[in-house]
Amino acid sequence: HTSTVTTPYRIAGSVTGRVPVGIGRKRTRVVVTGGAGFVGSHLVDKLIKRGDDVIVIDNFFTGRKENVMHHFGNHRFELIRHDVVEPILLEVDQIYHLACPASPVHYKYNPVKTIISFVYISIWIEFDYEGTSDMFKCCFIIFFNLDVLEILNCDYKTNVMGTLNMLGLAKRIGAKFLLTSTSEVYGDPLEHPQKETYWGNVNPIGVRSCYDEGKRTAETLTMDYHRGADVEVRIARIFNTYGPRMCLDDGRVVSNFVAQAIRKQPMTVYGDGKQTRSFQYVSDLVDGLMALMDGDHIGPFNLGNPGEFTMLELAEVVKEVIDPSATIEFKANTADDPHKRKPDISKAKELLNWEPKIPLRDGLPLMVNDFRNRILNEDEGKGN
Numbered sequence: 001h002t003s004t005v006t007t008p009y010r011i012a013g014s015v016t017g018r019v020p021v022g023i024g025r026k027r028t029r030v031v032v033t034g035g036a037g038f039v040g041s042h043l044v045d046k047l048i049k050r051g052d053d054v055i056v057i058d059n060f061f062t063g064r065k066e067n068v069m070h071h072f073g074n075h076r077f078e079l080i081r082h083d084v085v086e087p088i089l090l091e092v093d094q095i096y097h098l099a100c101p102a103s104p105v106h107y108k109y110n111p112v113k114t115i116i117s118f119v120y121i122s123i124w125i126e127f128d129y130e131g132t133s134d135m136f137k138c139c140f141i142i143f144f145n146l147d148v149l150e151i152l153n154c155d156y157k158t159n160v161m162g163t164l165n166m167l168g169l170a171k172r173i174g175a176k177f178l179l180t181s182t183s184e185v186y187g188d189p190l191e192h193p194q195k196e197t198y199w200g201n202v203n204p205i206g207v208r209s210c211y212d213e214g215k216r217t218a219e220t221l222t223m224d225y226h227r228g229a230d231v232e233v234r235i236a237r238i239f240n241t242y243g244p245r246m247c248l249d250d251g252r253v254v255s256n257f258v259a260q261a262i263r264k265q266p267m268t269v270y271g272d273g274k275q276t277r278s279f280q281y282v283s284d285l286v287d288g289l290m291a292l293m294d295g296d297h298i299g300p301f302n303l304g305n306p307g308e309f310t311m312l313e314l315a316e317v318v319k320e321v322i323d324p325s326a327t328i329e330f331k332a333n334t335a336d337d338p339h340k341r342k343p344d345i346s347k348a349k350e351l352l353n354w355e356p357k358i359p360l361r362d363g364l365p366l367m368v369n370d371f372r373n374r375i376l377n378e379d380e381g382k383g384n
């Protein structure tokens with residue numbers, strides 16, 4: 001799929017329009033925010049492979065240069081260290097907005113202070129700047145600056161302001177915008193499996209809310225920019241995903257179990273281990289994201305593998321695949337942990353012609369070498 005770029009704002013030295021690639025396909029210029037992260041870097045690999053020009057924006061909070069280093073020197077690849085909570089101007093055709101710490105360890109324990117009024121001011125400037133009197137503008141800014149609220153978690157800030165900045169960019173340059181939302185918008189679901197039509201059961205004041213509500217707000221902003229400013233948008237709701245390049249110690253269950261089994265430590269099962277998740281291999285997700293971006297449907301679309309496992313079953317699979325002598329240790333569960341989660345993917349199957357291909361038992365072995373090598377390097381680095 002290709003789209004025409006119209007650019008009201010010209011950037012010095014940039015060229016409007018795209019360079020033809022081969023016969024019948026134009027090279028697409030793509031931004032991937034969070035492109036040095038686990039999912040982002042796999043997406044970048046595939047976009048580069050099909051001949052796109054890719055700009056990665058990453059602040060390296062959870063992303064790693066090592067994930068994209070193999071593209072250094074490739075003229076189609078650019079890497080920018082930048083935090084999406086600050087605006088940026090680039091000229092591209094497509095924006096994949098992935099930037100956001102997604103693991104509970106990172107999103108719960110990285111408090112920052114910010115001012116919510118800035119969010120409102122940005123929204124207002126985007127939508128209503130023209131035709132508003134200067135006097136009203138000043139009153140508006142003063143009013144909201146007086147109403148100073150502190151948000152004590154950067155995930156909300158990343159989700160809301162980061163999404164807002166990227167939507168603003170998409171609007172200015174006429175780019176297509178894809179939001180990577182999450183199955184967490186369903187909270188602790190009362191409907192099972194979850195369809196996209198389900199509105200969710202989210203605790204708005206809990207420790208996970210910064211992530212869940214942040215993503216819900218990001219979805220709202222995305223649809224408002226679509227309805228109000230005609231931005232061409234796509235929304236993916238991503239279910240638990242695993243694969244090579246996952247952060248080793250980010251607290252996700254798959255990375256924890258795999259790393260623990262390799263390190264010969266007991267696998268930590270939280271609660272009674274009967275809660276369920278559905279795990280998708282990262283290449284399936286990347287295929288789904290690209291099908292969504294290049295297709296004609298806004299979404300939201302569930303992108304996940306419907307194969308559902310309890311955490312105890314997952315531990316058994318890790319034992320089979322990595323170390324039959326691995327043991328289990330029970331630990332107290334965290335607050336607001338969803339009891340079950342499984343995507344209904346009929347909509348993606350029908351409209352995107354997409355479904356995951358790699359079951360858990362085939363996918364887990366594909367991440368073991370990467371984990372072993374990194375754990376080995378870490379140990380050597382510590383002088384062990």
Ligand code: UDP
Binds near residue numbers: 240253275
């Ligand atoms: N979990 C676990 N042991 C761990 C890490 C997580 O049993 O070492 C559980 C956690 O309580 C949750 C499930 O695994 O029920 C999935 O957790 P994860 O953080 O991977 O994903 P999310 O909760 O965001 O779906």
